[in-house]
Amino acid sequence: MARKPLITFLGNFRVTAFLLLLLLTSRQVIGGGHDYHDALRKSILFFEGQRSGKLPPDQRVKWRRDSALHDGSSVGRDLTGGYYDAGDNIKFGFPMAFTTTLLSWSIIDFGRNMGPELKNAVKAVKWATDYLLKVTAVPNVVYVQLGDAYSDHNCWERPEDMDTLRTVYKIDGSHPGSDVAGETAAALAAASIVFRSRDPAYSRLLLNRAVRVFDFADSHRGAYSSSLHPAVCPFYCDVNGYQDELLWGAVWLHKASRRRRYREYIVKNEVILHAGDTINEFGWDNKHAGINVLISKEVLMGRAEYFESFKHNADGFICSILPGISHSQVQYSPGGLIFKAGGSNMQHVTSLSFLFLAYSNYLSHANKAVPCGEKTASPALLKQLAKRQVDYILGDNPLRMSYMVGYGPRYPQRIHHRGSSLPSVRAHPARIRCKEGSRYFLSPNANPNVHVGAVVGGPNVTDAFPDSRPFFQESEPTTYINAPLVGLLAFFSTHP
Helix, strand or coil, X not given: CCCCCCHHXXXXXXXXXXXXXXXXXXXXXXXXXXXXXXXXXXXXXXXXXXXXXXXXXXXXXXXXXXXXXXXXXXXXXXXCCCECCCCCCCEEHHHHHHHHHHHHHHHHHHHHHCHHHHHHXXXXXXXXXXXXXXXXXXXXXXXXXXXXXXXXXXXXXXXXXXXXXXXEEEEECCECCHHHHHHHXXXXXXXXXXXXXXXXXXXXXXXXXXXXXXXXXXXXXXCHHHHCHHHHCCCXXXXXXXXXXXXXXXXXXXXXXXXXXXXXXXXXXXXXXXXXXXCCCCCCCCCHHHHHHHHHHHHHCCCCHHHHHHHHHHHHHHHHHCCCCCCCCCEECCCCCEECCCCCCXXXXXXXXXXXXXXXXXXXXXXXXXXXXXXXXXXXHHHHHXXXXXXXXXXXXXXXXXXXXXXXXXXXXXXXXXXXXXXXXXXXCCCXXXXXXXXXXXXXXXXXXXXXXXXXXXXXXXXXXXXXXXCHHHHCECHHHHHHHHHHHHHHHHCC
């Protein structure tokens, strides 16, 4: 596809030499465009490889089988189903709920761009919400984790062979967890919008449950990493505090229900719950940038002046992330990839890029742009920045490697994922016990089961990538990397 002149998407934005270089590298590393629809199909298929529980007849990832069929039995509940978060066999409720919220948001904003893949995206959401309904079935209780992470991480086993501890962890009135409960309420509320016209009865069930779970989160305040510290830390420890999840849950309930109480809650608690803090962060632990972008849509539509401060925060987020701006809150690698310190960097890449794209659409409909001092970030520029990150993931990078397994001619072969790296039950019917899997973990051979659509943690700040299982921060895929990517790929599949 012919490149459009820079002026068509930069407008009056006076970019630095670095920003120009970043944009010009798009598509020039390997040349040619990408098949975004193929990448979309694969990014959704990935979720089927992460399923826990009894698999349905239409399961497409054939190297997986039923697993964890007795989850919850120790507490007399059916807690089967849901997703394994990454390359291990634990069901962590906090990132699973965030994954569900972002998958739902992807469908709400970009479902019209998904074509025949929309039905599979909706199935991916329902696989999660069916589980979230189970873990919230008892009033004022949320079962937030299935499995002992230390026991699981001590073994390299297929989920089908699991004999590690399936301990059930919960929050309740005496052991609060407003963070995970607030995120769970957000997920249920967001998903209720997805099913509003597709299955009205199911949508009402989701919304009613979201209301109840949010009330529990708000009335019993506290962080789940305080109540359950030995179980959830350092894996999904809430470092950022629970206040943002309360606002996040209220915002999604406001959007899903249009009830006055949630609008009043948001306005009343904006300062108390620190809506203006860490506005450049967005992920499973920090919702601030997402809160501000999501609420800003109403401001830009001209029907919510009382939320104007959230739009100010959203503009500040955009200005703090743009490359070439002094005091930028993120790094960019020499190849142009967003980089934040810590593990699994692609989670930041996809989540922040999703907000770039969502906000650019909201700005476009209002014919607005973001003022950043002497510079202006147009909607077209934000789309281009988001697209640059997606293209990097798909192979436009210094290593000429796609970081999505199964996409393109070169992609990671030794991802940190138990089910993918061990022989399938079909290929090896005999049980592979805890330590028997170690030789597969340490093997230099490629994984026998290609986990199509899995996006790994990705390269470091110098664009280097060790395609090796022990380097889990770079080679492990997660559901919350893929969830926002689904929306990005959907949009670019119709706006290449």
